[in-house]
Amino acid sequence: LSTPKGVTAFGHQPEVVLPPLKNNRPRRTELAAKLSEIAPDGLRGDCITFFTQSGSDALEAAIKFAKRITGRHQIIAFHGGYHGVWNASGSLTTGTAYRKGFGAQMCGVIHAPYPYAYRFPFDTTHKSAEQIAGDYIDYLLNTPYTAADDVAAVIVEPVQGEGGYVPPSPEFLQRLRQACDRSGTLLIVDEVQSGAGRTGKMWAVEHSGVKPDMLTFGKGIGSDLPMAGLIMRSDLAAKIPDGSMPNTFAANSLSAAVALTNISILQDPDLDLLNRAHALGLEAQERIRGFNSPLVGEVRGRGLMIGIELVEDSVSKAPLAGEKIGQLMGYLLNHGVLMIPCGRYSNVMRVMPSLTISRELFFKALDIFGDALASLKA
Numbered sequence: 001l002s003t004p005k006g007v008t009a010f011g012h013q014p015e016v017v018l019p020p021l022k023n024n025r026p027r028r029t030e031l032a033a034k035l036s037e038i039a040p041d042g043l044r045g046d047c048i049t050f051f052t053q054s055g056s057d058a059l060e061a062a063i064k065f066a067k068r069i070t071g072r073h074q075i076i077a078f079h080g081g082y083h084g085v086w087n088a089s090g091s092l093t094t095g096t097a098y099r100k101g102f103g104a105q106m107c108g109v110i111h112a113p114y115p116y117a118y119r120f121p122f123d124t125t126h127k128s129a130e131q132i133a134g135d136y137i138d139y140l141l142n143t144p145y146t147a148a149d150d151v152a153a154v155i156v157e158p159v160q161g162e163g164g165y166v167p168p169s170p171e172f173l174q175r176l177r178q179a180c181d182r183s184g185t186l187l188i189v190d191e192v193q194s195g196a197g198r199t200g201k202m203w204a205v206e207h208s209g210v211k212p213d214m215l216t217f218g219k220g221i222g223s224d225l226p227m228a229g230l231i232m233r234s235d236l237a238a239k240i241p242d243g244s245m246p247n248t249f250a251a252n253s254l255s256a257a258v259a260l261t262n263i264s265i266l267q268d269p270d271l272d273l274l275n276r277a278h279a280l281g282l283e284a285q286e287r288i289r290g291f292n293s294p295l296v297g298e299v300r301g302r303g304l305m306i307g308i309e310l311v312e313d314s315v316s317k318a319p320l321a322g323e324k325i326g327q328l329m330g331y332l333l334n335h336g337v338l339m340i341p342c343g344r345y346s347n348v349m350r351v352m353p354s355l356t357i358s359r360e361l362f363f364k365a366l367d368i369f370g371d372a373l374a375s376l377k378a
Helices: 029-036 057-071 087-092 131-141 170-183 253-266 273-289 321-333 359-377
Strands: 047-052 072-077 107-114 149-156 187-191 215-216 228-233 296-302 305-310 348-351
Touching: 029 047, 029 187, 029 228, 029 253, 029 359, 047 057, 047 187, 057 087, 057 149, 057 170, 057 187, 072 131, 107 131, 107 149, 131 149, 131 170, 149 170, 170 228, 215 273, 273 305, 273 359, 305 321
Parallel strands: 072 107, 072 149, 149 187, 187 215
Antiparallel strands: 047 228, 215 228, 296 305, 305 348
């Protein structure tokens, strides 16, 4: 896989041309250098990447490293969060399906409200959901007698994924950064689902201008090959003992080559995929709102990471019943469109197409979704 001329797959598959090696360095080294180049401000040019095979693995590493670096043991995560399904990562995840029946979770986890404005549990008459949620984290970290007195890190999705595709305002992440700085707590952004250009920037955290201490990535950056990892500040990485976290198959040559190729495509000025995702996403949201369906409670998102919250009626905001969601999915599937729900009540249909999808095909799928809503109402 290291030949600059490329390799030919088994059978009669077309030739797979891999990016040429630079200075005869391994592909994982090239990928680490490229990630340093494209990382958000605060990590860019001065970071270390720890490679893993999945997002869950990356979160496990982030938690373990944060505890070692700070000498603290508590972690703050958020309601509606999804960070993986293993031991530490599973304890941060709040979905019932991932927790119930599996016994005690990792101790020391504190869950706080995420600024899910459509279903926020507190009065937002005088303050926004982002202000309240951000103030609460500051209160936990910087007020005596909250029991959050040994917090190593706050971990947050800059756009919440499985919790309902909820994009907070930039102010929320900025407030988290300020609260962490005051208390000496690390800020970890989980970009496994929202990264790699999905929201119209390389990383969703860049919409806020916040500098994270660590960033986890995965999914889209490796396509369907195992590629994920943790990017952290170099000064933090220096506190991790050498050889303390071996990972046998991480960043294997093929996965690293694919990730390098994907990043190259994302940076291709002729394709301009990031700006295209931003513009296409805004247009798609307006298209969906234009269906004027009483079943659509809210359309939200950033770039091509869009959530459509379906309700029985707009007044009560009662989540659309599971049976109706099933009927909707059946209609879509029978008409060639695959959409999968997410959200706390499994009533948020997610719109997350390939960044390279043609506009014609994308809007044809959206129109079929509109027809599905109409048929469900009928």
